[in-house]
Amino acid sequence: MTEFGFIDKLGEIFATIGSQHGFEGIGDDCAVLPLTGGDTLVFTTDMLVEDVHFLREATSPYDLGRKSLAVNLSDVAAMGAKPIATLSSISVPKELMGEWLNDFMRGYRDLSAEHSVALIGGDTTGSKSGKFTINVTAIGRCPQSCLKRRAAAKVGDAIYVTGSLGGSGAGLKDILDGKFDTELAMLHKNPTPRIAEGEWLGAQSSVNAMMDISDGIGSDLRHILKLSNVGAEVELRSIPIYNELVTLEQALSAGEDYELLFTASSDFDPLSAPFAVTAIGKITAGEGIKWLSDGTATTLEFRGFNHY
Ligand code: ADP
Ligand code: MG
Numbered sequence: 001m002t003e004f005g006f007i008d009k010l011g012e013i014f015a016t017i018g019s020q021h022g023f024e025g026i027g028d029d030c031a032v033l034p035l036t037g038g039d040t041l042v043f044t045t046d047m048l049v050e051d052v053h054f055l056r057e058a059t060s061p062y063d064l065g066r067k068s069l070a071v072n073l074s075d076v077a078a079m080g081a082k083p084i085a086t087l088s089s090i091s092v093p094k095e096l097m098g099e100w101l102n103d104f105m106r107g108y109r110d111l112s113a114e115h116s117v118a119l120i121g122g123d124t125t126g127s128k129s130g131k132f133t134i135n136v137t138a139i140g141r142c143p144q145s146c147l148k149r150r151a152a153a154k155v156g157d158a159i160y161v162t163g164s165l166g167g168s169g170a171g172l173k174d175i176l177d178g179k180f181d182t183e184l185a186m187l188h189k190n191p192t193p194r195i196a197e198g199e200w201l202g203a204q205s206s207v208n209a210m211m212d213i214s215d216g217i218g219s220d221l222r223h224i225l226k227l228s229n230v231g232a233e234v235e236l237r238s239i240p241i242y243n244e245l246v247t248l249e250q251a252l253s254a255g256e257d258y259e260l261l262f263t264a265s266s267d268f269d270p271l272s273a274p275f276a277v278t279a280i281g282k283i284t285a286g287e288g289i290k291w292l293s294d295g296t297a298t299t300l301e302f303r304g305f306n307h308y
Contacts, residue, residue: 027227028150029078029211030140040147042140044075050131054189058180061100063189064134065107071214072138073115074193074258078212080148080202081140083115083195088122091133115195146202148210148262153228157208157263157283159221162197163276165213167242169254184245191258197275198260206268213261216253217280218300220261221289231286236293240278252300 001009011026024032030042048068050056059067069086076083088108092101112119117138127133171188179185194212201207209224217234225232241251263283270277284290291300 029075030081032079032147032149034144038144040081040142040144042076042079042081042142042147043137044072044140045135045137046071046075047133047135049133055175056132058175058185059189060107061096061104062107062110063186065104065109066111066190067107068134068136069108069111069117069138070191070193071258072136073111073117073195074191074212074214076138076140077193077195077198078148078210078260079140079142080146080198080207080210081142082199083117083138083140085118085120085139086112087120087137089124089135089137090122091125091127091131093127093130093132096132142199142202145205146199148202148207149227150209150211150224151227153209153224153230153263153283154265155230155283155285157265158268158279159232159234159261159263159281159283160268160270160277160279161213161217161240161259161261162194163257163259164240164242164251164278165217165257165259166246166248166251166254168256168258169216169250170242170246172254172256173250184242187242188256191256193258194260194275197273200274201260201262204264204268206266207262207264210260210262213257213259214255216251216255216257217261218253218289219255224261224263225283225287225289228283229287231284231288231290232281233284233290233292234281235295236291236298238278238280240276240280 030044033041035041048054054064073083167184167187168191171184174182174185201210209228211220211224213220221232239251270279291298
């Protein structure tokens with residue numbers, strides 16, 4: 001069973017339980033709860049596990065604290081919402097109780113303060129395995145009219161990404177090669193969630209579908225396509241690659257860039273965005289991704305990160 005096969009199954013077997021509470025649940029970057037009065041709350045949770053998501057010797061506790069929050073705030077931004085609060089649950093080996101954990105929480109606190117996000121609860125337990133784990137739940141809020149769902153892409157939309165891609169993936173390669181402090185490794189260890197960008201894009205009625213890029217667009221764009229029942233053409237020459245040290249494969253499939261991937265109608269003017277936005281393709285009738293190189297169809301082997 002794959003990660004996404006498991007998630008699809010969860011959606012099926014839990015589909016009707018608790019449906020009276022009015023949540024839109026599994027499948028998007030966040031679950032959605034409409035409030036009376038026109039606003040919406042969104043909820044998401046993401047876990048960082050030692051040796052799966054990070055190597056303790058390769059990262060400072062401060063950066064890890066920031067990243068564990070950043071990846072969750074990114075999912076809130078991906079809905080067009082503003083993050084307002086988090087809960088954090090940690091499993092901590094005894095030898096990290098003290099300076100290490102203080103530095104970790106300082107990183108978490110600094111990023112919380114930068115975005116005025118309250119810490120409202122969590123849980124603290126020991127760890128018999130000697131490994132550190134953190135799970136964060138983030139809550140966001142926005143007007144219902146600003147919500148951007150993965151399922152909302154329309155045939156004819158242009159496909160855009162914020163910022164540039166592949167820097168984090170190339171940084172992970174540096175880390176695995178034992179180079180922990182390169183510019184690219186720092187990008188991987190301390191990603192910037194696109195909070196203001198997500199809120200700004202949420203307010204644009206011409207923006208249709210949106211998600212954040214955690215697994216690489218080779219995988220993430222397929223979620224938008226599947227849920228929207230559409231296909232896509234993507235021009236490889238248009239992919240904004242972080243720099244010349246980064247490969248196209250890393251830009252498409254290494255993931256953890258935490259940029260925003262969105263589709264928008266022709267009313268959207270990318271030059272009106274107060275941040276970098278690049279058009280990489282268009283939404284088509286049909287299914288799956290058709291890769292183009294200078295307009296000519298080409299096949300690609302790599303797909304994106306999957307845990308199994
Ligand atoms: P993201 O990368 O945006 O965090 P994921 O790919 O991790 O999203 O998850 C896709 C969807 O599946 C999300 O809606 C998420 O909440 C849901 N999901 C993943 N794992 C579980 C789980 N164990 N139980 C319930 N829902 C899950
Ligand atoms: Mg996401």
